[in-house]
Amino acid sequence: MIKAVMFDTKPYDRESFERALGDSKDISIKYYDTKLSIDTVGLAHGSDAVIVFVNDELGADVIGELYEMGVKLIALRCAGFNNVDVKAAYEKLHILRVPAYSPFAVAEFTMALLLTSVRRIHKAYNRTREFNFSLSGLTGFDLHGRTVGVIGAGKIGRAFINICNGFGMRVLAYDKFPSDGVNAEFVTPEKIYSESDIISLHCPLTDENYHMIDRDSIAAMKDGVIILNTSRGSLIDSEELLAGLLSKKIGAACLDVYEEESDLFFDDRSGHILRDDILARLLSMPNVIVTSHQAFLTDEALSNIADTTIGNIRSFFSGAELENEISYNSSFLRK
């Protein structure tokens, strides 16, 4: 039997993984609420695989400990792997991920955030519940004919581009490795900044694009630009985002991710004092919508995540071909 331990488990994770395992007895999973970090890595003792999510910490220290205790596999139950020191894992642990579980879930949520913001639906929802049927202050604008700039035209970016095309928007895209068949005009980041009414981030977080939305890029944007981030928080310098909102250079921001999210998101913190002043300030603004890394959360995505992760673990331990492996050096990839 393969022994796996899951960190940062939520009730919906456990439910979807138990459903995916069904009656099969080849994998046993121990579920822990706590995140994986150097303080909790001991919980992986005796396991063959760790199943982890976006805010688990897999730096060189944790990877070294996992290797020492004989863990063979890091099974990411997500697509992004910016929280894993892939170089440190090289020749020690194999890393498998779920490259796509529902690009539509994230793309549709991004459009939901945009529509909510532009048409003030969050405001209207609160008003009518208080029997306030006034429309003052709820004026939005048509998306039809507006220019949207999409940064990262991969699976999610392309799904979002197709939705934007359906709305009759002009779609610009920037991708480091542009591919064919994308229904958008590929341009430079500079052109995205100078011509877009709305900018949506859909690229992975790497060393190279950390804080790509900073003081300079914001200065190069159109006045009143709307920024959407459903990718990774650290693509945006939050302090500069706040400054841009305060100066009204930025018209609105919709954030499903936040650079300091790991100690906050996914849990009920309503009884606590929020110590992150930047986030507190952002949350106080009527033109900022923050959701806590929710874009992926659909039934379809949860089933696909569980099925693919279980499939990845089975393939690894049975010696089958691995489709979803990531490695610092491709020669370490097990074919």
Ligand code: NAI
């Ligand atoms: P993907 O790998 O299909 O597409 C990423 C695209 O970004 C690729 O076309 C790649 O060439 C491009 N790219 C890479 N580096 C770039 C750079 N420096 N500048 C511009 N483009 C660059 O990935 P997918 O599935 O579309 O996911 C995109 C990101 O969405 C993930 O990396 C993850 O951070 C985020 N995500 C967020 C979720 C949420 O719940 N909010 C859920 C799933 C993913």
